[in-house]
Amino acid sequence: MTGAITSLRTWKRPPVLLKDPRWRWTILLGSAIYLVLAISSVEVNWFRVYEGLERGWKFIQGFLSPDFNSRWRDIQAGLVESLTMTLTSTAAGVLISVPIGIGAARNLAPAPVYMFCRSLITLSRSFQEIIIAILLVAMFGFGPFAGFLTLTFASIGFLSKLLAEDIEGCDSAQIEAIRATGAGWWQVVNYAVQSQVMPRLIGLSLYRLDINFRESSVIGIVGAGGVGATLNTAIDRYEYDSAGAILIIIIAIVLVVEYSSSYIRRWAQ
Amino acid sequence: MTEDTIWAFVADAPRQASDIGGRMLPPRWGYLNQLWQPLWDTLNIATLGTLIGVIIAIPVAFLAAGNTTPSRHFVRPMALLIIVTSRSINSLIWALLLVAIIGPGLLAGIVAIGLRSIGFVAKLLYEAIEEIDENQVEAVRATGASRVQVIDYAIIPQILPAFWGISVFRWDINIRESTILGLVGAGGLGLQLQSSLSTLAWNQVTVIFLVIVATVVVSEWVSAKVRRAVL
Amino acid sequence: MSRDVLNPLTHINISNGKKTVLELKSLSKTYKTGDRALTDISFSVPAGQVVGLIGPSGAGKSSLIRCINRLVEPSSGSIYLGETELTKLSGRALRQARRRIGMIFQEYALVERLTVMENVLSGRLGYVSGWRSFLRRYPQTDIDQAFGLLERVGLGDHYNKRADELSGGQRQRVGIARALEQNPELLLADEPTASLDPKTSRQIMRLIQGVCREMNLPAIINIHDVVLAQNFADRIIGLRAGQVVFDGPPSALSHKALTCIYGAEDWDQVQQSSESQNDEFLFSNAKVLELT
Structure with a gap:
């Protein structure tokens, strides 16, 4: 040929x-x-x-x-709401994700728990923040509380999935070694898994913090509080200089969060 | 956060939830027939938007990558600024702006998706460009190749798989995001969602949610399949 | 000229009055970091001569090779390729000069995701227009030559394989074909055998030596394996701390010369495989410059 x-x-x-x-x-x-x-x-x-x-x-x-002045009070209130939602929802999300993530790890959890946690994760991940926000606003009324719940719910899906994958990727030799000492399930998690997964968990939480801030500036559009609502109003009223100011602030905060979180992540690993 | 929340509503939430849940079921399946056109629009917003974003992102990525930028002190910061601006602003906000500027409709959605995609694609692409094997670049340069030829022969072959992976990944995300752009008037499924919500037609909302989830699942499957094929 | 004083033997015994292809005149390189890589290097290479450039790691071998085709910018001094002063060129003229110099790399530096043929044809990039190279539509003569070269390096059947499907030795053969596809007047090789096993290393060196003989092509081969250098080079240049400390025929590479290049070591073990030499006699033929 x-x-x-x-x-x-x-x-x-x-x-x-x-x-x-x-x-x-x-x-x-x-x-x-x-x-x-x-x-x-x-x-x-x-x-x-x-x-x-x-x-x-x-x-x-x-x-x-940009015009930072004429709507400064609204912008300030929106920002405070956004930042509060970001921090509280990330914290709540991490707290709830840890047990769910452990439950969704095949090497640690029994089958029924595994199935339950996995379906919870799938449910949380298949709807995006905005849609969840719409539903929660309908249930809890306008305001940042609905936003907090939205971001928490979304964080759970994100963090638990990645955490579960990390735990499944853990060095099984270390787990076996701890098990061989006669340690109980709880001790295995505490000694063998926690030490391996901890740096990654910190990294993921910071990454999610970053995402939550970005999202918190959006869900206000459907009434879930935060700076998104202020932005929506400004654009509706064609106040482009105020809108510009809000966007610049959002970009600046995103940059600060991103750089500091990547810095902390490097430091944690 | 607490002071702006009306706690009576929160206390009322379980009843509200069961009420909405009751109204969402059973889904009004007949409504599905009115959703094919918006679904097609949503697909187009995502695909055309991704296309525009990718086409603009390619030169931006080359200008932003430390090893291909023509000037480190002027062009590179400019390119990075474009990337940061595009990335920090959610596509829904881009859509909000564009609907205000060029009016409601598919075009606003497409441009919004495109603008949001530039930063995402350009960032991942310029990171890929910075990670290439410089030996191959040096070897092609040593043959007397011009700048464009070096890019064509030494850089593009190395980043091509990453490029396809990133583009399809972004397309997948864009399908997700374009389903809701209609909420602010940028066309697609979100437009139906908005009108169903405003008329409190919760049984239609259920159908829309299900269509969105199905679309997202299918696009995720397609993107995973394509990515496996190119890598 | 100072080099004549330093080493008359090179020109009498090795160059045999052949035309000089490459000439370096007091070339120096200092990196931005302040590291002085090369100091006042002067020598010339006549047509067809294979030069083995040896020296410890960090002696500046790699910098020297890269200064010649200006992948690294020399700080001072001049380099002549034939009549062309390479150090003065820029832009298009530099690219046209580069295409006259073929280069072979340590880690092969093939574009791994392109086919073997594309890699060989990339040797013509300095000659063909942008659209031809973009569409991969090379002139028939270039394609003929590429097939011929692949045949010559023993890879006639592999032209449509992707470069990363080949073994190390095969890749280096493609690297050689790519360099020769340029129709170069000079061949540079930067540790061409460093990533290869001993047997393949010898095959590759034999191949380089062979094509240089056939095409009367001069080569500068930067190599850390002294035995390989002695076996396949016509002339050895020893570099230490950026300066030429030895320049002579391989047979003149005595223990004393090696000590001068690399520092003290039991050289008997290194040289076991090469022919026994009368060190004292040969040493007198090559001038060894002692470092202060």
């Missing part, structure tokens, strides 16, 4: 991903058709967009010359 080809001495690059040309063409053609259909289904009111460009420009101006 190769002999024939080398004697011809031509060379074309072999396809990188899809080796079978039929598959390649089907997927290429399919994507092209999809793109045409998808783009044609987007109805755009170009006049409205054109009008909006001016407003967009105003927003950019507002972003560049």
Whole structure:
């Protein structure tokens, strides 16, 4: 086979991903058709967009010359709410996640507990924060308490899943060694698992803190308190300079949380 | 936090919950027929938005990566600023802004998803670029290749798997996020959710939730499948 | 010139009056960190000569090789490739000079996710236009040459394999083919055998030596294995702390010379495999510069 080809001495690059040309063409053609259909289904009111460009420009101006003053009280109240929700929900989330995470680890938990914890995790993870917030606002009324519950619920799914995976990834030799000393289940968790998982748990909690702050600035849009509500109001009233100020504050806090959490994580490991 | 909460509502919550739960069931299955079009829109918002985001993210990532940026003191901070701005603002907030600026509809949703995706994709991509094997770059440079050829031959082959993985991962997240963008008027399933919520049609809300969960599960499966194929 | 004073023998016995391909004139390199890598290096390499560059780790071997094709910027001094002054070039002119110098790397430095053929053809990058290289549509002559070279290095059938499917020795063969695909006037090799087992190392060195003979191609091979260097090089340059402390034929590499390059060690054990030498006699033929 190769002999024939080398004697011809031509060379074309072999396809990188899809080796079978039929598959390649089907997927290429399919994507092209999809793109045409998808783009044609987007109805755009170009006049409205054109009008909006001016407003967009105003927003950019507002972003560049933010107005921190005129709505400062609202912004401050929103921020305090957001930060409170972030901290309390992360703390509550971690506290509840630890037992659920242990329960969802196959190497530690008995089958029924494992199934129960896993389904709890799946439930928490399949709905995003906003949807949970809508339901909880309907039940608990407007305000940060619904937001706190939302973020706690979301944190549980996130933290328990990753924690369970960590525990399952633990060095089984260490667990066996502790078990061999005649330690009970609780002692095994305390000695063999905790020491291995602790740094990761700290890292995950900080990471979740970061996510919770970002989310806390959003769920206000559906009435769950925090700076999102303030932002929503500002945009509704076309107060782009105040909106710009809020966005800048959010970006700044996200940056601070992200950098300090990555710093602490490195320090913890 | 406590002072702004009306505790009467909290105390009332169990009754409210059972009330809403009662109204959510049984789901109004007939409503499903009205959801195919919004579902298609949601899919398009996520896919086209991802496409736009990825296309813009590629140059941004190359400008932000320490080993490919043309200038460390000017261009790189600019690129990092774009990434940070895009990443810190949730797509729902982007949608809120864009609906206010260019009006409600799919376009606002697509642009919102696109803007949010730039930072995510560019960040992971520039980290991948910074982790490449510099020996391969040096070897291609030693043949007398130009800057563009070095990128084409030494850098792109090394980051291509990461690139596909990141893009599909973001598409998966975007499907999730685009289901709710309609809440602020940016089209898709969220629009139906908003109208059902405002008319307190909880049995329709159930159907929408189920469609959202099904979509998310399918997209997660597709993305896991594709990622396994490219890596 | 000072180098003539330092070592007349090189030019009388080894170069045989052949045309000089590469000439280094008082080349120095100081890194930004203040580390002085090279000090006042001067020598020239005639066509077809295989030079083994030996010296302890950190002596500046790698910096020296990389200064020649300007992957590392020299701090002072000049380098001539034929008539071209390499140290003065930049941009396009530098790339056009680089394509005249083939380079072989320690860890092969193949682009692992590209095919063998693409790796070999990448040796033409300095010659072809951007769109040709992007579409992988190389001129037929380049492809013919690439097939020929793969045949020569013994990998005729592997052209469409991905580079990371090959063994270490095979990868280094592709690396050699890539360097030769440039139609270079000079070959640089940076520890080409460092990642290979002893047998493959010898095969690779024999291959490099062979192609250099066939093409009358000069080479500078940076190598830490003294025995390999002695067996396959025409000339040995010893580097210590960034300075040339030995320059002569492999046979002149006496215990005293090795001690001067590497410091004190029981060199009998190192040299067991090479032919027995009359150290005292050979030493007198090569000038060894003692460090202060």
